[in-house]
Amino acid sequence: MGVIIDKEKCNSCGLCVKLCPGDLEALDPKTRKAFIWDNDDCWNCLVCVKHCPTQAITLKLPNAITKHDATLMPKMTDDEIDWTLIDPDGKVDTFKIPRKTVR
Amino acid sequence: MYPQMTLWLAANRIDPSKQPIEIAGTEPYIVGGHCQAGYWIDDGRKTTLEGLFAAGDVAGGVPYKFVSGCWAEGVIAARTVVEYVKNVELGEVDDEHVEKEIDRVYMPMRKSGGVRPNKLEQELQDMMDKYAGGIPEYYEMDEARLKIAQKELQKLAERTKDISAENTHELMLAHDMIDKIEVAQVLVEHLLFRKETRWPAYQTRLDYPKMDDENWLCFVNSRRDPKTRKIDVFKVPYKQMVPGDRYKG
Numbered sequence: 001m002g003v004i005i006d007k008e009k010c011n012s013c014g015l016c017v018k019l020c021p022g023d024l025e026a027l028d029p030k031t032r033k034a035f036i037w038d039n040d041d042c043w044n045c046l047v048c049v050k051h052c053p054t055q056a057i058t059l060k061l062p063n064a065i066t067k068h069d070a071t072l073m074p075k076m077t078d079d080e081i082d083w084t085l086i087d088p089d090g091k092v093d094t095f096k097i098p099r100k101t102v103r
Numbered sequence: 104m105y106p107q108m109t110l111w112l113a114a115n116r117i118d119p120s121k122q123p124i125e126i127a128g129t130e131p132y133i134v135g136g137h138c139q140a141g142y143w144i145d146d147g148r149k150t151t152l153e154g155l156f157a158a159g160d161v162a163g164g165v166p167y168k169f170v171s172g173c174w175a176e177g178v179i180a181a182r183t184v185v186e187y188v189k190n191v192e193l194g195e196v197d198d199e200h201v202e203k204e205i206d207r208v209y210m211p212m213r214k215s216g217g218v219r220p221n222k223l224e225q226e227l228q229d230m231m232d233k234y235a236g237g238i239p240e241y242y243e244m245d246e247a248r249l250k251i252a253q254k255e256l257q258k259l260a261e262r263t264k265d266i267s268a269e270n271t272h273e274l275m276l277a278h279d280m281i282d283k284i285e286v287a288q289v290l291v292e293h294l295l296f297r298k299e300t301r302w303p304a305y306q307t308r309l310d311y312p313k314m315d316d317e318n319w320l321c322f323v324n325s326r327r328d329p330k331t332r333k334i335d336v337f338k339v340p341y342k343q344m345v346p347g348d349r350y351k352g
């Protein structure tokens with residue numbers, strides 16, 4: 001499993017570094033852009049994908065289990081997550097899931 | 104459904120409302136909150152080590168607690184700790200001990216060219232899968248194979264002395280590895296000790312395929328001697344808390 005980080009979109013805020021439960025993300029000391037140490041250790045928990053303020057991080061499935069390109073992006077609002085799923089043929093599906101929080 | 108599952112279905116053009124999905128029973132976790140393994144605790148989540156408390160996956164005896172159960176145990180432990188610290192006097196910090204700990208923790212970064220944690224992890228995974236009842240063996244095991252696991256673990260444990268880390272992330276993985284091998288060693292000792300099959304599909308002993316209440320309706324505990332590193336395994340009696348026939352719901 002794993003994620004892809006778009007270096008162009010990354011604004012170096014460091015939020016993903018703070019949030020990743022696996023300590024997998026870090027900022028490159030030279031470029032200040034986020035990178036992932038090892039995609040093999042990523043659990044696809046999606047915490048970084050959901051909270052990245054510039055939507056620079058996308059979910060990546062391992063090549064072994066999928067052959068086609070499809071994307072799934074969450075957008076967080078205060079009380080729900082708006083998901084956009086685009087299948088390999090470009091068909092777009094959206095769904096809203098309420099957020100459960102104990103805040 | 105997990106998000107990556109949704110993406111996988113879409114990426115492979117599978118419509119789950121039209122096409123059946125293949126499923127398989129996997130990963131019956133022996134250690135952690137899914138099962139009973141963990142440190143021996145009392146009702147207040149105090150461990151057998153003075154001043155150490157355990158809650159969640161590391162606390163034994165309470166199977167299938169999941170996330171909510173771990174939280175509940177955290178609250179129970181916290182309440183006990185609050186009472187406990189009222190009577191604790193702060194001790195002196197031994198600087199020499201602190202220095203030693205820093206040396207121990209950073210040692211893998213001070214070496215180079217040693218064995219990398221990821222390599223050891225793959226070896227550990229493959230070996231445990233094969234000899235200690237992993238998924239390719241359908242979680243089945245027997246004494247002969249467990250004894251091989253015991254030997255292989257000893258070799259792996261010795262090789263951790265050579266572990267090296269190039270950065271702080273790898274340093275964390277290096278310590279993860281050292282701990283994982285230790286957990287695997289304890290696990291194999293427990294699997295060897297219990298000569299019955301109490302939890303088929305989690306712990307299927309091919310050489311003792313039946314459940315044997317006469318000898319094994321008990322807990323199995325262990326303790327590791329910090330000096331000799333020997334693991335001592337022993338029985339702890341089972342006490343029934345809810346009266347009645349325990350095999351009828």
Ligand SMILES: Cc1cc2nc3c(=O)[nH]c(=O)nc-3n(C[C@H](O)[C@H](O)[C@H](O)COP(=O)(O)OP(=O)(O)OC[C@H]3O[C@@H](n4cnc5c(N)ncnc54)[C@H](O)[C@@H]3O)c2cc1C
Pocket residue numbers: 135136137158159160161168169170171173
């Ligand atoms: C694959 C899988 C799927 C699961 N699915 C579900 C599910 O769907 N629903 C559900 O309710 N439960 C599920 N569980 C169970 C649940 O996730 C766990 O029981 C729970 O997260 C454990 O919480 P914990 O706080 O006890 O331990 P953990 O969340 O493991 O926390 C222990 C923490 O201690 C840290 N740590 C370890 N060693 C050290 C050290 N030396 N110094 C400092 N920190 C250290 C670790 O980094 C970690 O952050 C699942 C578990 C697994 C493995």
Ligand code: SF4
Pocket residue numbers: 005009010011012013014015016017033034051052053054055056057
């Ligand atoms: S959260 Fe997004 S923008 Fe912030 S550092 Fe990570 S990738 Fe960059």
Ligand code: SF4
Pocket residue numbers: 002003019020021022023024025036041042043044045046047048049
């Ligand atoms: S998906 Fe989760 S585990 Fe993977 S890099 Fe992001 S925060 Fe870390």
